[in-house]
Amino acid sequence: MVRFKNRWVLIEILGGPVTSKSGEEYENHHINSITAGMLHNTLKDAIAANYGEYGLGCVQSSLNVKYFSNHTNIGILRVSRDYHQMLLVSLFFIKEINGSPCYITVRHIGGTILKAQRAAIQYDLETLLRRQQQGNSSLDVDRLSRNAKEEIMKIES
Template structure:
């Protein structure tokens, strides 16, 4: 019996405003209207535009957005192992989602969901630490960032293949 082999792509969508990326300049609740369905639809359109119907035919059945955090714009995408290069290239060529400009930053590519989860959790910790440093609160101060970090760790750890 042959099993279906996947690649898991962890990507961060960095919003662009007036020509410069807002790396860490937004708050956690930036009010972005981005969601998993919009990411999937934009990725589908990028594959069709850049690789045609043959590219979408190769990738379309296996492409799914397994996790999306609208707060930190972190996304875990599952795609078949043989076609992950097409999905990765389409992500790189993606410029806008629902009319809002984003810079897609592929953080990690993995063969298992477990390693994608671990990379997602560690990346979320880095993003939360960046937000906490910008807020200039004392180190022992517990705030919404800590609560958010705990909930996202549970959400990401609960993902199933």
């Protein structure tokens, strides 16, 4: 009996560069309105656009948004290993989510959930700190990163 294998993909959604509040430097626009459901729909649409019904059928049962944080726009996706290339290509060609222009970068791909979780926690903290530095001083980094950590570690395959 062969185990069903997955790929865990850590992604980050980023908006285009805009001038920061201080005026001089550029920073990536943070899109507030994305939810896990929206992301899931966008992914399905993208796979349908690139690979058609066949592609959608291949990944539909395994594709899942396991975690998504609104504060950092970092998410963990799970997809069956056989078809993860389809997901990566679809991510490459995504240019907007629900009408707001953005792009998606893959931060980590792995076969075990633990590595994805660790990477997610690290990127989460880094992004929160960066956002705080860029003028969102009202951001409660301690609390948010603690919550994110708890939520991420709760994920099970």
